[in-house]
Amino acid sequence: MTAGRSINSIRQTWCTPPKYVRAVRKVFGGTIALDPCSDPQSVVGAEVEYQLPHCDGLRSSWDYPTIYVNPPYGADRQRGTTIKDWLRRCARAREENGSEVLALVPVATNTKHWKDYVFGVADAIAFLYDTRLKFLVNGTDGGKGAPMSCAMIYWGEHIERFEDIFLPFGAVVDLRRLHGKAVGMAHDGAQSLLFPHPPPKTRKLSGRRARR
Numbered sequence: 001m002t003a004g005r006s007i008n009s010i011r012q013t014w015c016t017p018p019k020y021v022r023a024v025r026k027v028f029g030g031t032i033a034l035d036p037c038s039d040p041q042s043v044v045g046a047e048v049e050y051q052l053p054h055c056d057g058l059r060s061s062w063d064y065p066t067i068y069v070n071p072p073y074g075a076d077r078q079r080g081t082t083i084k085d086w087l088r089r090c091a092r093a094r095e096e097n098g099s100e101v102l103a104l105v106p107v108a109t110n111t112k113h114w115k116d117y118v119f120g121v122a123d124a125i126a127f128l129y130d131t132r133l134k135f136l137v138n139g140t141d142g143g144k145g146a147p148m149s150c151a152m153i154y155w156g157e158h159i160e161r162f163e164d165i166f167l168p169f170g171a172v173v174d175l176r177r178l179h180g181k182a183v184g185m186a187h188d189g190a191q192s193l194l195f196p197h198p199p200p201k202t203r204k205l206s207g208r209r210a211r212r
């Protein structure tokens with residue numbers, strides 16, 4: 001299986017295990033404001049959670065200060081969306097709203113979605129060391145775990161905090177030196193950087209809860 005590609009066989013309800021929920025919360029200073037693709041069995045506990053069928057997370061506002069995304073890895077034929085749409089929203093939330101965003105996704109460095117929304121755009125990555133990341137399936141972590149390698153991608157300004165918190169979980173790479181650079185042009189001459197990374201809007205965290 002190639003992570004992020006042969007994706008239809010991967011179940012879409014693999015929820016984040018508690019160890020990563022705790023780490024994400026720490027990076028965000030204690031609060032996850034939005035989980036745009038939540039699940040009834042999730043332990044993420046964001047202040048605002050979008051859940052199907054009532055709320056489509058790709059059609060709703062991401063204007064929140066801290067956003068955690070563990071998206072469906074498979075293609076959604078009904079809505080015509082893929083993981084690429086989720087990563088696009090992550091990058092845009094940072095760029096347009098100054099949100100701090102973390103996304104737990106399969107490592108897929110050769111895909112267009114990584115080229116467009118991660119390299120040259122995100123601020124850091126933690127390549128997670130789990131041999132088989134034990135997502136919560138049906139509320140338990142008793143299974144064999146996921147076969148693909150996974151990464152936590154970070155769009156935000158607290159790189160040192162992200163590194164301190166995620167180094168115990170894997171190899172943290174600071175991506176800021178790639179911002180605005182023509183990454184991989186020798187292989188993909190036609191590719192343009194969709195997000196040349198102007199400084200993101202700064203935002204005040206206070207008063208955000210009133211928007212819920």
Ligand SMILES: C[S@@+](CC[C@H](N)C(=O)[O-])C[C@H]1O[C@@H](n2cnc3c(N)ncnc32)[C@H](O)[C@@H]1O
Pocket residue numbers: 012013014015016035036037038039040041042043044050051052055056057058069070071072073076079
């Ligand atoms: C991998 S699970 C993650 C759940 C939770 N975020 C967590 O990490 O514990 C992805 C969830 O997103 C839901 N989902 C899929 N497409 C969605 C959409 N367009 N809007 C909202 N939720 C969606 C799926 O039903 C599934 O429950």
